[in-house]
Amino acid sequence: MDVMTGAGGFLGWHVRALAHLRGHDEARRIRLGRDADPASIASAVDGADRVLHLAGVSRASDDDLRDGNVLFAEQLARAVTTSDSPPATIVYANSVQSGAATAYGQGKERAFEVLQVAADAVGADLVDLRLPNVFGEHGRPQYNSCVATFCDDLTSGREPRLLVDNRCGFVSAQTSAEFVLGERPASELASAAHWRLVSEIMSELIEIDREYTGVAVPALDGGLRRDLVNVYRSFSFAGRPVIDLEGHVDDRGAFHEIVRSDVGGGQTSYSTTAPGVTRGQHVHRRKVERFCVVGGDAVIRLRRLLTDEVVEIPVSGDHPVVVDIPTLWAHSIVAVGDRPVQTIFWVDEPFDPARPDTYQEDV
Incomplete structure (x- = not known):
């Protein structure tokens, strides 16, 4: 003890x-x-x-x-x-x-x-x-x-x-x-x-402040630079929990840029979530992670560790936005409504099973 x-x-x-x-x-x-x-x-x-x-x-x-x-x-x-x-x-x-x-x-x-x-x-x-x-x-x-x-x-x-x-x-x-x-x-x-x-x-x-605008993510190095970015994000999240996307819509449909970065490839994933299902329920210590719902309706829920402070962000594929997840905040995404939810996830580093930086934690 x-x-x-x-x-x-x-x-x-x-x-x-x-x-x-x-x-x-x-x-x-x-x-x-x-x-x-x-x-x-x-x-x-x-x-x-x-x-x-x-x-x-x-x-x-x-x-x-x-x-x-x-x-x-x-x-x-x-x-x-x-x-x-x-x-x-x-x-x-x-x-x-x-x-x-x-x-x-x-x-x-x-x-x-x-x-x-x-x-x-x-x-x-x-x-x-x-x-x-x-x-x-x-x-x-x-x-x-x-x-x-x-x-x-x-x-x-x-x-x-x-x-x-x-x-x-x-x-x-x-x-x-x-x-x-x-x-x-x-x-x-x-x-x-x-x-x-x-x-x-x-x-x-x-x-970092200059680079972190629109869909752009500041350059990272996995060391001091990423630590500084994550501290900056712990301050910026309250004032900018949602990042609006500049869409291009014509008679063919719509195009939205989700992430622009000089950090390298990172990892981009895609998921579908049935109505009523919750994904996530975990926390990261270091990773820079970005969510974008491109179909259906959902609520992204976040809670700072060791507190009862919960932030809820409604999102919809009808009006896509980007949400960057602060480090040391538990987070989940809940599919609401009657449509399946399609989500694109981007993280600054590929998943490494030996060092997953993912801890189960309910919001």
């Missing part, structure tokens, strides 16, 4: 989402802070196999940045060292800024030292994940990452502004979650980061 601090935060949501898709039990949550109950912390830690310490203070005064991160570590360390059955592993979401001559860097480093003493005292392994700039779907603008801020600006019609142009390591929250859950060894974390100037990231996102 895992216990987790910071479960309600940005990285916490991504870790919980990955654990859910892997079929793990929901981690027991621990609340830390000045008003936290020491007995509740101790009770949660006792008997746990692993503690995932994701909680931290990243936006506050210098004193709170330093002292808040240390306080969290001290509260957790006290629970670990007084436990009758201490955890075998403590995973600490540290930062590459740990040890820097800043209040944040000093606080994160001191927190690491506190946790290391506690882990040594009970014979536990401390996994020190020195994370770079973590970005991902549904991050908070002006808080979690410049990527979230740039995406929010672009999808809201504002011009993104470059305040500081540092060279930073960028790693997606989905990749970070794999390290937190131990799917990948901590020794590989440094090589998983993409080092870019902030201005380079901003330019990439401006290009």
Whole structure:
């Protein structure tokens, strides 16, 4: 059994989402802070196999940045060292800024030292994940990452502004979650980061915003570029859940372009669905997927993981539109009416049975 601090935060949501898709039990949550109950912390830690310490203070005064991160570590360390059955592993979401001559860097480093003493005292392994700039779907603008801020600006019609142009390591929250859950060894974390100037990231996102118009799909590379596109899509979906198609109709019939892309072939599929039947009921972590109903009537239903937020989009072959499915949203298509539904699906990569990136999940 895992216990987790910071479960309600940005990285916490991504870790919980990955654990859910892997079929793990929901981690027991621990609340830390000045008003936290020491007995509740101790009770949660006792008997746990692993503690995932994701909680931290990243936006506050210098004193709170330093002292808040240390306080969290001290509260957790006290629970670990007084436990009758201490955890075998403590995973600490540290930062590459740990040890820097800043209040944040000093606080994160001191927190690491506190946790290391506690882990040594009970014979536990401390996994020190020195994370770079973590970005991902549904991050908070002006808080979690410049990527979230740039995406929010672009999808809201504002011009993104470059305040500081540092060279930073960028790693997606989905990749970070794999390290937190131990799917990948901590020794590989440094090589998983993409080092870019902030201005380079901003330019990439401006290009994505420019390319993602009409039926066009931005160029992808399966790595950082696709991660950036998926974060951008997590922001753009609310304002543009449906992409209208420019049809060409004459006495012969109609022609609609469904996807235009420089990413390569990908995979295009076609399905028919009998009235009343539901297809899908799954979720993707990485894939860029596009639906287009070209016959019959249907409802595309989507739900963001770990929430009850459901979006329903009526679609019809009489007026074809395109719907791009955001990553980490369960989705299905339901045939309604009395006609069979014909649907064209496009995905940016061919299906690989060894790496299907498809997890069953009811909407």
